[in-house]
Amino acid sequence: MKLRVFETFAGFGGASFGLKKNKIQFEVIGYSEIDKFASELYELNHPGSINFGDIQKINAKILPDFDLLTGGFPCQPFSNAGKGLGEDDERGQLIWDVVRICKEKKNKPKYILLENVKGFASKRHKQTREKLFEELHKMNYKVVSSILNSANYGNSQTRQRFWILAIHKPLISIDDFLDIPFSSKKVKFSDFLDKHPSKDLYLDQDQCKHLIKKHSVDLNVSTSLCLDIYNKKIKYDESCITLTEPHHNGLRVVEPMNGDDYKVRKLSIEEMFKLMGLSKSEIKTDGFSYYQLAKRAANGWDVTIVEKIFKKILLENGKI
Numbered sequence: 033m034k035l036r037v038f039e040t041f042a043g044f045g046g047a048s049f050g051l052k053k054n055k056i057q058f059e060v061i062g063y064s065e066i067d068k069f070a071s072e073l074y075e076l077n078h079p080g081s082i083n084f085g086d087i088q089k090i091n092a093k094i095l096p097d098f099d100l101l102t103g104g105f106p107c108q109p110f111s112n113a114g115k116g117l118g119e120d121d122e123r124g125q126l127i128w129d130v131v132r133i134c135k136e137k138k139n140k141p142k143y144i145l146l147e148n149v150k151g152f153a154s155k156r157h158k159q160t161r162e163k164l165f166e167e168l169h170k171m172n173y174k175v176v177s178s179i180l181n182s183a184n185y186g187n188s189q190t191r192q193r194f195w196i197l198a199i200h201k202p203l204i205s206i207d208d209f210l211d212i213p214f215s216s217k218k219v220k221f222s223d224f225l226d227k228h229p230s231k232d233l234y235l236d237q238d239q240c241k242h243l244i245k246k247h248s249v250d251l252n253v254s255t256s257l258c259l260d261i262y263n264k265k266i267k268y269d270e271s272c273i274t275l276t277e278p279h280h281n282g283l284r285v286v287e288p289m290n291g292d293d294y295k296v297r298k299l300s301i302e303e304m305f306k307l308m309g310l311s312k313s314e315i316k317t318d319g320f321s322y323y324q325l326a327k328r329a330a331n332g333w334d335v336t337i338v339e340k341i342f343k344k345i346l347l348e349n350g351k352i
């Protein structure tokens with residue numbers, strides 16, 4: 033029987049991609065997404081799914097039953113980089129709609145997989161976190177959580193995210209279900225870069241000289257590296273910083289000089305999605321602007337990790 037999935041806060045559909053990569057038989061009974069471009073990108077990649085729209089307006093009674101609910105609920109209210117208003121920010125309350133939908137469903141989904149930034153695990157948001165776990169416990173879910181860093185799983189990106197897994201009335205202990213073994217594969221930032229990047233991604237020489245002056249960085253490198261503009265650092269360990277939305281983005285690629293010319297550029301869309309676990313052949317992006325795609329990639333689930341989580345929960349365990 034196919035796993036029935038309800039993908040909330042769907043974005044580009046990181047959950048569906050993770051299931052596909054594991055060749056798990058599943059059907060999306062619906063998804064919830066309010067952003068027009070995210071929804072169009074979702075449908076281009078996962079055609080035939082119904083968007084139930086704003087999660088706050090979803091009537092659980094008209095939702096078909098599902099076995100797995102996934103949701104990377106909005107992270108801005110819990111991010112250490114932002115104001116950290118938590119539930120005082122309206123977006124910080126959307127998690128309660130996930131709880132409400134599960135409460136209203138007579139047939140509880142067996143699995144709930146949620147994700148947010150590392151800040152959700154901080155002391156500041158302890159009350160929200162504990163209330164969430166308590167609400168899940170009241171519905172007979174066992175809950176485990178863990179901060180997972182993409183850099184430990186065959187990705188050169190440092191991306192720390194807080195994962196919460198809840199399983200309804202499990203028959204076995206789920207305590208180690210988010211203990212995902214580290215990958216032994218050694219990867220470098222340059223492994224994720226295009227062989228022939230487009231010319232329009234490059235900064236001009238004046239912009240490079242401005243970077244050197246303003247940030248005191250040495251742009252004469254011997255291999256392609258990540259430049260972290262905000263922290264004024266080149267990542268000589270060949271890792272790369274977290275992808276963030278284009279308007280906060282301080283990530284640049286520094287390539288070896290061409291004679292006297294500096295070579296510094298933005299990431300291409302293909303490179304961004306590769307850093308989110310999807311190769312060019314795995315995600316369709318035709319018809320969307322650089323800005324829209326960069327935003328989706330930065331907000332998405334790292335499929336490298338999602339794939340491993342689903343493998344562990346759905347394939348490596350017997351009856352739960």
Ligand SMILES: C[S@@+](CC[C@H](N)C(=O)[O-])C[C@H]1O[C@@H](n2cnc3c(N)ncnc32)[C@H](O)[C@@H]1O
Nearest residue numbers: 041042043044046065066067086087104332333
């Ligand atoms: C952090 S992103 C999740 C990304 C997704 N996990 C992925 O793999 O791409 C949060 C998403 O929630 C959506 N969103 C925000 N408010 C919403 C609401 N009220 N109902 C449904 N979706 C919402 C945003 O548009 C955004 O795409």
